[in-house]
Amino acid sequence: MSDDYDPGEYTVDEVKSYVEDHLTEAQSIREAEAAGKNRSTLITWLDDQMGGTQEPPEEPGDQPTGTEPNVEPEAPQEEPVPEQQDRTEFRSP
Numbered sequence: 178m179s180d181d182y183d184p185g186e187y188t189v190d191e192v193k194s195y196v197e198d199h200l201t202e203a204q205s206i207r208e209a210e211a212a213g214k215n216r217s218t219l220i221t222w223l224d225d226q227m228g229g230t231q232e233p234p235e236e237p238g239d240q241p242t243g244t245e246p247n248v249e250p251e252a253p254q255e256e257p258v259p260e261q262q263d264r265t266e267f268r269s270p
Contacts, residue, residue, distance in 0.1 A: 182206070185213035192219055196226060203227050 184192045184206050192210070196203050207223040210216065 182209075183213070184210045184219070189216060189219045189222075193222060196223065200226065 182195065182202075184195075187195070192206065196206055199206075203223055203226050207220060207227070210219055210223065
């Protein structure tokens, strides 16, 4: 990639146009975009141009901890309360 080309200085459409003319620079432009503005629409488009999703480079501290993401447990289902029977006594006359 030209050392002068910073995708963050251009609109998404301008970067796309540049990449279409310089496909061999798509990976380095993607890396520069991810480190800069990190525009998801542009990152996705660049991944598509390179033939699929690229994993972002791992940074220190991004290691998996082995814990699941915080997910709220489902609220327990309440048991239906049986209808109370009318206990009024009826007396026949």
